[in-house]
Amino acid sequence: MTRPPRIPNLGGASAFILHRPHPTVQAITRQLSAIGLVTQDCWPELPPEALAADFVFFDADLGFDEQFPWKPGEAPMPLVALIGSEAPGRIEWALSHKADAQLLKPVGNAGVYSALLIARQSFEARKHLASEIASLRQRVAERQTIVRAVAALSKGTDDGRAYAQLRSLAMSWQISVEDAARRIVAMTDEEGGDDQSHRA
C-alpha cells in the first residue's frame, strides 16, 4: 500500500479569490500568503489564467454561473465556497458548483489552511471516483462487443474456449479484453461478416 504524502507541499501554489473587494478578501489573502501560496483576487469574473489555478475561493452570496469559465460542477481544481448568508438557495447554488470545502464569513484569523487541505483531498477523491466510474461505464458498454467477439471466435462451438482465447489475445496485444473484442469484431466485419475463421 502506498502511504499518502503527509507534509502538504503548498509552496508556490496559486489561489484565485472570486469575491468583491472586501475585508474578507484581505483576511484570506493574509492566511494564504502566510502558508506560502500566491494569490489573486478578482470580481466579477475569473480571468483566463484562473484555469491554471491550484485553488479557487468563490463567493456563495453574490456568485452566479457566468462567472466561471466552466460548467457548474466541472471545475478543474478544488473549490472553496465563501458562505455568508446561509439562505438555502445560495447553499444549493454553491453545491451545484460542487464546492469541495467551505469557509464561513466573516473570515477571521484561521480556517484557510484546513479548508485547503480538505478541499484538495475531497477534490482528488471525487476525480479519482469519476475516472473509475467512467472506465467502468465504458467497459459495461462493451458487453455486446464481447459477446460478438466470442461468437466470432467460437463459430458456434465452445464458448468457454473462445472466451479464453479472447483473453489470451488481449494479453498478447497488451490491451484490455474490451479493446481486444472491438478489434476482433472490426476484423470480422472487414471480412464481410462471413464465418471465415480468424487466426491470430
Next chain:
Amino acid sequence: MKRRIEIGILYSRSGSYQLISDACRLGAMRAIADVNADRRYGIELVPVERDPQSNADRYATLCEDIFKTSSARHVVGCVTSWSRKETIPVLEKAGGMLWYACPYEGFEANEHVVYMHACPNQHLVPLMAHVVPRFGANGFLLGSNYIWGWEMNRVARDLIADAGGKVLGERYLRIGETDVSRLIAEIRATRPNFILNNLIGTSSYAFLAAYRDLAGEDQAFSSDACPVISCNLTEGELPAIGESGKGHLSVGPYFAPRPAAFASSFEASAYASVQVIADVLARDPDAGPAEFSKAFAERRFSTRLGPIAIDAHSQHATLPVIIGRIADGFFEVVSREDEVSPDPYLSRYDPAKTFGRPRLRVVS
C-alpha cells in the same frame, strides 16, 4: 519626560518547565531594564506581570486580566503551545499581540502572535538533515503528551519516511511523568539510529539520565552511536541534566558563546522580542497592529540575536539555524546557517534537497 508604556509579561514562576519559563522571563526583564536605561529609546517600559504557575487554564484569564487592568497591548509570554493557543481568543478580542519566544511545532500564523523563536524548517528539518547521513534514518520518537510532541513527531514520521528510514517506536509521557523504564526497554529492544526527544522538563531529564545508564551497559547507545536529538534543549536546562546530556544534539537560533551575552536562546529570543517592541514604539508610541505589520514589511531590526527580519505575512522571524552538541555545561557549535527564512507550514519543504537523491524503493 519619557512616555511610560505598559507591557505584559506572562511567564510561570513555578512548575515542571520552570527553567525555560525563567529563562524567557529573565530575557524580557533584562531587555526592559536595558531599554529604560537607554536614552535613545525615549520611552519607559513598565512590566505588568502575571504568573500562571504552569497551569494551562490560567494563561487566558491572566492575559485577559493584563488587558483589562492595564493599558498594555503587547504581552511577552507563554512557553507551551497549549498555553499559546489558549491565549489567542483573548488576544483577538482585545486586539493585543503576543510575543512568543519559544520554538514551536509550526502550522500556525495568527496575526496576533509574533513568533520569535524557531519553527520546523528552522529546527527539525535541518536537524534531521544533519543526523540522517551521519547516524542513519531509523528513529525512535518521544514526546510529552500534548501538542508539541504530537505535531513534532507527526512531521518527524514524514521526514523519516522521506529519508528512507523507519519509525521504530513512538511514545508519550504525561507532562511531569518521570517513570521512563518502559521507554528505555523499548529503545534497547528496537535499536534505533537516533532518538528524537520532545519530552519537556522533568520527564526529559529523567529520560536522559536513564539513557546514560543504558549507554553504560551497551555502547550502541552512546551519544556518538545513537544520539538523543532535541529541538528545544538549551543551556538553561544543562544544570538539571548534568553529565547525562554529554554528546547529544540540539538545534536553535542561538547557543551561548563563552563568555555569553545570554544564557540560552530562550533568554535571547525574549530579549529580542522586547527590543523589537521598543524599537517600533520609540518611533511611534501609539503604534497599533497595522503599524507593527508595516514595520515588519519595511524594516529589519537590530537585536542581540543579530539583525532580525520578521516576515510580514506569517509574523515569524528569520533566524540563524545552529546545531550544537552538548559539551561540559555548554554547546559546541557543529554547524551554523545564517538568516533562514521561516516556512511555518513547510510549504517549501523539498525531500530531495533535505536528504539528497531519493532512494529507490521496491514497489509492491
